[in-house]
Amino acid sequence: MELHERIPNNVNLSGDKRLQRALEKWLPNYLDWWREMGPEGFQEKDVWLRTAVSVEADGWAHFDYVKMPDYRWGIFLKPAEADARVGFGDHMGQPAYQEVPGEFRNALRRIVVTQADTEPASVEQQRRLGSTCPSLYDLRNLFQVNVEEGRHLWAMVYLLHGYFGRDGRDEADALLERRSGNPDKPRILEAFNQPCDDWLNFFCFTMFTDRDGKYQLSALAESGFEPLARTCQFMLTEEAHHLFVGETGVGRVVRRTAQLMKQSPEEDVRHLGGIPFDVIQRYINYWFSYSLDLFGGEISSNAADFFAAGLKGRYQEQKKYAEHVLRDDTFTLTVVDGGRLAEREVPMRNALNEVLRGEYVRDCERALERWNKYIADEGVEHTLRLPSTRFHRHVGEFAGHHFDVDGRMISAEEFETRKDEWLPTLADREYVQSLMRPVTEPGKIANWIAPPATGIKGKPFEFEYVRL
Numbered sequence: 188m189e190l191h192e193r194i195p196n197n198v199n200l201s202g203d204k205r206l207q208r209a210l211e212k213w214l215p216n217y218l219d220w221w222r223e224m225g226p227e228g229f230q231e232k233d234v235w236l237r238t239a240v241s242v243e244a245d246g247w248a249h250f251d252y253v254k255m256p257d258y259r260w261g262i263f264l265k266p267a268e269a270d271a272r273v274g275f276g277d278h279m280g281q282p283a284y285q286e287v288p289g290e291f292r293n294a295l296r297r298i299v300v301t302q303a304d305t306e307p308a309s310v311e312q313q314r315r316l317g318s319t320c321p322s323l324y325d326l327r328n329l330f331q332v333n334v335e336e337g338r339h340l341w342a343m344v345y346l347l348h349g350y351f352g353r354d355g356r357d358e359a360d361a362l363l364e365r366r367s368g369n370p371d372k373p374r375i376l377e378a379f380n381q382p383c384d385d386w387l388n389f390f391c392f393t394m395f396t397d398r399d400g401k402y403q404l405s406a407l408a409e410s411g412f413e414p415l416a417r418t419c420q421f422m423l424t425e426e427a428h429h430l431f432v433g434e435t436g437v438g439r440v441v442r443r444t445a446q447l448m449k450q451s452p453e454e455d456v457r458h459l460g461g462i463p464f465d466v467i468q469r470y471i472n473y474w475f476s477y478s479l480d481l482f483g484g485e486i487s488s489n490a491a492d493f494f495a496a497g498l499k500g501r502y503q504e505q506k507k508y509a510e511h512v513l514r515d516d517t518f519t520l521t522v523v524d525g526g527r528l529a530e531r532e533v534p535m536r537n538a539l540n541e542v543l544r545g546e547y548v549r550d551c552e553r554a555l556e557r558w559n560k561y562i563a564d565e566g567v568e569h570t571l572r573l574p575s576t577r578f579h580r581h582v583g584e585f586a587g588h589h590f591d592v593d594g595r596m597i598s599a600e601e602f603e604t605r606k607d608e609w610l611p612t613l614a615d616r617e618y619v620q621s622l623m624r625p626v627t628e629p630g631k632i633a634n635w636i637a638p639p640a641t642g643i644k645g646k647p648f649e650f651e652y653v654r655l
């Protein structure tokens with residue numbers, strides 16, 4: 188570990204002067220971007236953050252107060268395995284790629300850039316949330332997520348600089364130029380251009396959109412391109428906390444709503460300052476559907492090519508599966524054919540986006556079950572649910588068609604008349620926004636959300652996670 192270098196790393200950066208110089212040139216541009224587009228209004232505050240200092244399973248992180256611009260963003264890869272091999276596809280069993288194979292160069296660059304672009308995008312989407320935090324605990328978690336997305340950008344920029352030569356450097360610069368939601372220079376993926384301007388949006392984003400990230404990173408953690416696999420393996424360690432923030436965040440909102448309903452069963456929870464279940468449901472529908480799009484088309488030649496090349500595997504490819512070539516396997520999925528739903532059998536490799544999406548959906552269902560249990564625990568009768576995976580899609584087989592939340596095909600007119608039942612309305616957003624008042628006294632929390640079960644890393648909820 189080179190922890191005390193300008194750029195902390197475990198890739199022996201000081202042994203590669205050219206790369207080190209290139210990244211040290213990129214560093215001030217990154218810091219300019221962070222100051223301009225990072226969390227607004229809190230850059231000079233002490234935040235109790237974890238910083239990666241090792242890649243060992245135990246004790247990889249150090250917790251202390253730090254001002255965000257002084258955060259030690261570093262480049263950390265899981266250690267290389269001796270004699271690593273390509274684990275799937277047409278090149279299975281061959282030595283893993285330590286350099287970018289020429290024939291896959293464009294595909295790999297596209298994979299890395301697309302992943303990289305999401306990291307700064309989410310920081311931009313979340314930059315104004317600090318001023319309306321429900322508690323210091325939540326404020327700290329927001330900033331923890333933000334600095335680690337910044338580190339994930341570093342992880343990807345290292346690959347671009349280190350393995351893609353000139354065009355990699357250009358791509359690294361462009362990552363600091365695009366802006367979430369900017370019509371002239373938007374971020375690459377649509378979910379990362381959606382506004383995330385209230386805390387229910389933030390929790391849904393970290394629940395649903397960051398969770399897509401988990402599955403993408405997991406698929407890339409299997410990659411035969413070793414530096415990418417090892418980078419993603421370590422990013423997943425950090426990502427777990429982001430998903431925790433999202434899942435428990437929405438869960439705490441759900442719990443609070445149920446508590447308020449139990450307290451005064453006759454009253455509209457709005458009068459009690461809570462967020463009604465129908466509003467929460469519409470937020471779930473919105474973020475779940477946008478996040479499903481991130482997996483790409485149901486039938487995809489890119490997915491097939493990436494798998495064949497050994498670049499992108501399935502979720503837990505090595506752990507979960509015995510067969511890693513998939514040359515003759517097929518997969519049956521639902522498509523739109525001649526204006527109606529039909530089953531179609533396609534080569535398995537072409538269906539791998541859908542296979543990965545299926546893993547994701549099951550994971551989301553598990554979270555929904557947990558939230559519904561919180562509601563039941565309070566003795567309230569209500570069930571939250573995921574909409575059909577066909578609902579409100581902008582990418583793939585179902586884009587351009589209309590479906591209700593049960594997946595029934597409907598006309599554009601019917602969708603238009605009923606969409607306020609299913610997707611957040613302006614009134615929903617304004618109502619949620621009206622609840623967003625900062626609570627910054629240690630140990631206090633906003634009325635629309637329940638406190639967490641425990642604090643961070645053994646600290647109590649009352650701990651002063653951010654010194655204001």
Ligand SMILES: [Fe+2]
Nearest residue numbers: 306336339400
């Ligand atoms: Fe990330």
Ligand SMILES: [Fe+2]
Nearest residue numbers: 397400426429
């Ligand atoms: Fe994340």
